[in-house]
Amino acid sequence: MPGSDQPDPGRATELGMPPGARSVGSAGPGSGDVPPELEAVVARWNPQGTALLKAVRSAVAASRVALIGPDDANTTLLRTELARFEPRIDLTEPMSEVGAAVESTLPTGGAPAAVALILLDAGSTLGTDTLRLVRRLRADGIRILLAMNGIHAYGDWRSVRAHNLELLAAQGGADLDIVPVSARLAAAARTGGDAALLDRSGLTALHAELTASAAGAVDAGDGRLAALTARVLAETRERIVAQVATLRSGAEPARWREERATLLAGRDGGRATAMSTLRGQLHLARVDLMTEVGGQVRALHVAARTELDRLRPADLGDYPDRLQQAVSELTVVVDHGIDRRLAELATRLDGVDSGDVASAHRRRDPAPRVGPDPEPRHRGVEDHLMIALGASAGVGLGRLLVSPLALVPALDVASIPVTLLLGACVAWWVVRARRQVADRAHVRQWVSDALVNVKAQLEQRVATAVVEAETELADRVVRASATRIIDTDRRVAELEARIRRAAAEQPGQLAACERDIATIDRYI
Structure with missing residues (x-):
């Protein structure tokens, strides 16, 4: 970029941006106001990032989110992968006892959390205790998010999810949704740098849901919103650069030509x-x-x-x-x-x-x-x-x-x-x-x-x-x-x-x- 486009470090700090970040007028990422043309680019290449930015602008999580689920390796991996997203969601320690979760959504006392994340097993349907817990939390005015963890290990998780939604609708929870996630797929996507696999893992969608549901607002001057916007834009740019490399390499046409040659070799149908x-x-x-x-x-x-x-x-x-x-x-x-x-x-x-x-x-x-x-x-x-x-x-x-x-x-x-x-x-x-x-x-x-x-x-x-x-x-x-x-x-x-x-x-x-x-x- 030309040198005249470099912003003044003091001006960037005043806008709530980290030093060295660029802006155009007051519509840069540090201001929290993404221009329409930039938002359209992000929507085309990074739909999950767009949802995250919208959720942050409306209401982002400064309060804690009660985590209700089994205290096992899958839950630990899910918390670890969620912790890599910005803004960071403050999750409580997992509460595996349903009775304790009904009494309080915070294991250490204090004010109850406004949002509860309930982890479901992707291989089994909802039980009576879980349905009773959902009714109690909704009666207490606590927002509930349901996540089905471990979808990579069950081929029939879609039918299980559909059955669970039917059970929730029968209990008056037709407005509730179940987000299918896989922390292992997210870890593999992070290791391999595969953005599409990260989207399929459902972690970005779950993070956006948690961000939109948690109470409180983020102070634009603390730099967190600027960092989040910069990260989303950087991820979007990486995806575009990867697409450009794919187009210039001609890998897809080469694969299509190879497939065509194979088909022509066996054209007589055996x-x-x-x-x-x-x-x-x-x-x-x-x-x-x-x-x-x-x-x-x-x-x-x-x-x-x-x-x-x-x-x-x-x-x-x-x-x-x-x-x-x-x-x-x-x-x-x-x-x-x-x-x-x-x-x-x-x-x-x-x-x-x-x-x-x-x-x-x-x-x-x-x-x-x-x-x-x-x-x-x-x-x-x-x-x-x-x-x-x-x-x-x-x-x-x-x-x-x-x-x-x-x-x-x-x-x-x-x-x-x-x-x-x-x-x-x-x-x-x-x-x-x-x-x-x-x-x-x-x-x-x-x-x-x-x-x-x-x-x-x-x-x-x-x-x-x-x-x-x-x-x-x-x-x-x-x-x-x-x-x-x-x-x-x-x-x-x-x-x-x-x-x-x-x-x-x-x-x-x-x-x-x-x-x-x-x-x-x-x-x-």
Whole structure:
């Protein structure tokens, strides 16, 4: 600033300003009267500071404020952080006993304090004792401020605060408010020099409330108001300077460009990766399902052969129906396996709904048919040969059995009919047994041929289901990736607009910041 703008030290002291402070006429910070243009700058950059200055000009705290809350580390840290603000709030020692607080708002006796600060737990709702305390203090004409300390440790503190306000309104305290604060966030903001974090901690808002509520007025000539105004202006200037540094560094546009490059790199919405994963998983599912079908058909074949060996000859004619029922049951098992495997496949794909794709959209064909019933077995040369062999064996067996009768000459002729009868019986038994064995072998061969056809139909069923699932899942992948592409394009367009707007507005923003800095520099 030019040297002519330097004020006279004696004049600054007369105005209630510390030596070296600047002023313009009588509207400097030392006079307690902030010009409108300077107040507008502070309001834009430091809203909490504006509220504090207004509170100081109206009524600031020269009296003590009774502190009612637990005497723990959080309360101690809160008092420590509040003590760093100007004007300093004179807090009493914390009173954790509600009964003692009702009797007096000052633990050391004397006149009761005009303001009481009640600390609430951010993790629990108001109790009956606290509500009774609020009613007693309000009945005694004491102004009450409620602060919810420790909001950094509770994610649901907003719902707890809303419930507490409802309880207060039910007790006639609808005009009361609860200020959410966190002394730990304030300490972290002070350590890191983060003004935005300090505002989020709520300490500045609580200090402004305490300043406005406390009784008494500050003598403008004691320098406290001048110091407070100078500190608010200095903080505001620091915020503007930090914004200027941010604008000139181009950190935000650089971050936006990096984000845009990342979005453009994945602009396809993961379609290529999803389609490659889909093809591999479908191929693996087809191989696994084909293997399962082959194993299940082989197990059914073994069970059918075992059942045929134990089946009575009279029941062979009904066996095709029994085999058809077994094939229908096997088809249900195969369908369940297909649905389960395709549903698992759908859940593994990114961007695809995890619903039951197979059961909702797969075509349901009837169970495979085992084919026409086995044709009647035709008699061949083997049957005639077995008749001849059976008769020959029967006659030989008959002669062997009646050979003792040949020793008696009178019975020799009678043995011939017996021999022939025994030969016919043996021949009939041999032919019957041969026919049963041939019929069983005929049905067994028919079962083998039928199950080969069933296996082919079940494998076709698997292939059809996999192809249908591939069509639908590929469509879902395309639609999901198209949605992500549209969203990516929208975000890229927003980032490009931000980058262009930042480039266009940066000179004007820098000029505005410099004007605000110059405005502050004229008064400090």
